[in-house]
Amino acid sequence: MANHPPETEHSTTHHIVPTRVYYGVFAALLVLTGVTTWIAYIDLGRFNIYVALTIAVIKASLVMLFFMHVRYSSKLTKVIVASGVFWLMIMFLMTMSDLATRGWMRVPGR
Amino acid sequence: MITATPTQHEPKNYINSDYGIKSWLLTQDHKRIAILYLIVVTAFFFLGGLFAVLIRIELATPAGDLVDSNVYNKLFTMHGIIMVFFFLIPSIPAILGNFLIPLMIGAKDLAFPKINLLSWYIYVAGGVFTLYALMRGGVDTGWTFYTPFSTSYSNSYVIATGLGIFINGFSAILTGLNFIVTIHRMRAPGMTWFRLPLFVWAHYATSMIQVLGTPVIAVTLLLLILERGLHIGIFDPALGGDPVLYQHLFWFYSHPAVYIMILPAMGVVSEIISCFCKKAPFGYSFIAFSSIAIAVFGFLVWGHHLFVSSQSVYAGMVFSMLSYLVAIPSAIKVFNWTSTMYKASVEMSTPMLYAIGFIGLFTIGGLTGLFVAALGIDVHVTDTYFVVAHFHYIMVGGAIMGFLGGIHFWWPKITGRMYADTWSKLSAIIIFVGFNLTFFPQFILGYLGMPRRYHVYPPEFQVFNVLSSAGASILGFGYLLPFCYLLYSLKFGPKAPANPWGAVGLEWQTSSPPISENFEVTPVVTQDAYQYSTREEVKVG
Numbered sequence: 069m070a071n072h073p074p075e076t077e078h079s080t081t082h083h084i085v086p087t088r089v090y091y092g093v094f095a096a097l098l099v100l101t102g103v104t105t106w107i108a109y110i111d112l113g114r115f116n117i118y119v120a121l122t123i124a125v126i127k128a129s130l131v132m133l134f135f136m137h138v139r140y141s142s143k144l145t146k147v148i149v150a151s152g153v154f155w156l157m158i159m160f161l162m163t164m165s166d167l168a169t170r171g172w173m174r175v176p177g178r
Numbered sequence: 179m180i181t182a183t184p185t186q187h188e189p190k191n192y193i194n195s196d197y198g199i200k201s202w203l204l205t206q207d208h209k210r211i212a213i214l215y216l217i218v219v220t221a222f223f224f225l226g227g228l229f230a231v232l233i234r235i236e237l238a239t240p241a242g243d244l245v246d247s248n249v250y251n252k253l254f255t256m257h258g259i260i261m262v263f264f265f266l267i268p269s270i271p272a273i274l275g276n277f278l279i280p281l282m283i284g285a286k287d288l289a290f291p292k293i294n295l296l297s298w299y300i301y302v303a304g305g306v307f308t309l310y311a312l313m314r315g316g317v318d319t320g321w322t323f324y325t326p327f328s329t330s331y332s333n334s335y336v337i338a339t340g341l342g343i344f345i346n347g348f349s350a351i352l353t354g355l356n357f358i359v360t361i362h363r364m365r366a367p368g369m370t371w372f373r374l375p376l377f378v379w380a381h382y383a384t385s386m387i388q389v390l391g392t393p394v395i396a397v398t399l400l401l402l403i404l405e406r407g408l409h410i411g412i413f414d415p416a417l418g419g420d421p422v423l424y425q426h427l428f429w430f431y432s433h434p435a436v437y438i439m440i441l442p443a444m445g446v447v448s449e450i451i452s453c454f455c456k457k458a459p460f461g462y463s464f465i466a467f468s469s470i471a472i473a474v475f476g477f478l479v480w481g482h483h484l485f486v487s488s489q490s491v492y493a494g495m496v497f498s499m500l501s502y503l504v505a506i507p508s509a510i511k512v513f514n515w516t517s518t519m520y521k522a523s524v525e526m527s528t529p530m531l532y533a534i535g536f537i538g539l540f541t542i543g544g545l546t547g548l549f550v551a552a553l554g555i556d557v558h559v560t561d562t563y564f565v566v567a568h569f570h571y572i573m574v575g576g577a578i579m580g581f582l583g584g585i586h587f588w589w590p591k592i593t594g595r596m597y598a599d600t601w602s603k604l605s606a607i608i609i610f611v612g613f614n615l616t617f618f619p620q621f622i623l624g625y626l627g628m629p630r631r632y633h634v635y636p637p638e639f640q641v642f643n644v645l646s647s648a649g650a651s652i653l654g655f656g657y658l659l660p661f662c663y664l665l666y667s668l669k670f671g672p673k674a675p676a677n678p679w680g681a682v683g684l685e686w687q688t689s690s691p692p693i694s695e696n697f698e699v700t701p702v703v704t705q706d707a708y709q710y711s712t713r714e715e716v717k718v719g
């Protein structure tokens with residue numbers, strides 16, 4: 069038990085990322101924040117929400133993949149992250165199962 | 179196993195390895211952190227209990243003579259908030275789970291000892307916020323914080339309390355994260371997944387809920403605070419929001435939260451029953467996977483709290499059906515425990531009394547859960563004492579019986595002392611009787627139509643309310659007894675041997691109390707859990 073695991077096994081979890089990747093991601097986040105602000109002044113009608121959410125999802129993905137190192141992590145970590153996203157989808161989907169079907173009974177308030 | 183030293187000095191263990199308040203407040207030993215949790219969680223339990231006492235005294239008579247309706251609103255709100263967030267959720271995981279998981283899997287500590295200590299400080303910080311709100315005048319929204327009352331109308335300390343629960347949530351997330359990583363990465367050689375004690379499986383499932391669900395309640399309360407403070411318009415229809423959205427988000431966490439309370443108790447019961455029947459639990463893998471199934475299904479049923487809101491009928495039907503699904507893994511567990519006891523020589527020890535009590539009370543709580551999951555019956559009993567009785571059978575009859583059973587089962591291991599057997603059996607029976615007398619009449623009250631959260635009621639309901647208040651006084655007395663004789667045992671109880679119950683499981687193979695490193699040498703596991711029969715053969719041969 070005293071033996072340490074071989075270093076090669078460990079090196080995959082400590083992937084060295086060049087700093088320019090971080091600066092690049094940071095710049096991308098700033099640009100996308102600018103885009104969000106700019107587009108907020110343009111009325112796209114019912115597409116307002118879709119555009120805003122798409123930008124938000126891209127930004128969150130960038131943070132998760134690079135800043136949180138998910139891109140360089142083990143399969144198990146990726147499964148855990150995916151399950152978090154999956155649970156979020158459960159929350160949206162089943163909440164929408166209420167919001168999207170209100171009024172189907174044609175009884176006021178149902 | 180026990181290293182007997184020839185000198186008179188007590189052998190070193192995690193309690194006497196270091197002295198002074200600093201050695202406790204800065205400890206990274208999972209066993210000491212469990213003790214820190216035990217102290218604060220117990221304090222919150224008695225504080226929450228005090229509110230319950232005041233509620234039951236008020237309800238002994240139909241007139242509102244002890245407190246006015248404003249104070250009464252605050253009493254049941256603070257009772258709920260303290261019991262749910264500051265007692266039930268941390269009770270078994272943060273105390274028994276913290277103490278036992280590393281011991282059970284043959285590890286020296288949890289994966290992140292510093293984060294473990296941090297979780298305790300976060301828990302205390304959340305508690306301080308909530309106590310501050312309490313002392314400034316409390317909250318009157320009910321522990322559910324429903325909008326629009328909580329955002330627009332309540333004149334009480336909603337924001338401070340909400341922040342307290344928000345902070346407290348991170349403590350549960352960190353504990354859950356720590357358990358998941360520990361169970362994945364720190365198992366002793368030979369401790370495969372299907373050799374894990376069922377207590378560990380239960381905590382793995384619980385940790386999943388804590389990590390996946392708790393962020394949602396944290397964000398929901400944050401939105402509530404923003405809505406109340408800045409009127410951002412997410413729950414207010416006048417600003418384009420939806421008050422029922424709050425209920426969706428709240429129950430997305432708060433229904434699974436019930437499983438954060440009950441799953442660890444089920445893990446405790448599996449250990450106790452196996453030990454005092456001296457045989458492996460019937461259907462190990464069924465019990466293990468039913469824990470996971472409960473954790474997953476538990477996230478799909480929250481809409482059953484919204485049947486009388488403006489939730490659509492179609493969503494109501496889906497949520498009702500899915501709620502029935504949860505009954506399957508729950509029933510699997512109950513049947514497996516009873517099958518384990520079938521034809522076993524059952525030893526009626528104190529922990530076993532609690533475990534048997536758990537099975538009965540959880541079954542009543544679970545079955546009445548099916549009543550309220552049915553769309554039609556729920557309309558009749560929503561917001562009545564029927565619902566109050568139902569969830570107290572689960573949360574008090576289930577979770578607290580499991581907690582007390584576990585405390586009695588592992589007390590010799592945790593403290594190195596034995597408690598008085600007669601007293602402990604007596605109080606287990608007092609608690610069981612007091613519990614049923616308190617809450618069974620509430621089923622009848624609710625079915626007859628007495629609504630919850632009112633401090634005055636028509637005189638025809640008085641008989642059942644008096645019965646309930648009488649039961650509550652017995653129950654309260656029953657909870658004080660263990661507090662006294664367990665404290666007494668710390669100083670005057672006989673020294674506990676390493677394995678007082680003749681149990682298998684790694685935690686019983688080290689000394690009582692364990693040394694700081696848990697084991698002299700890292701154990702190597704060569705057989706499945708609960709090998710009681712082979713153990714006896716070894717004894718004979």
Ligand SMILES: [Cu+2]
Pocket residue numbers: 432433479480482483
């Ligand atoms: Cu529920």
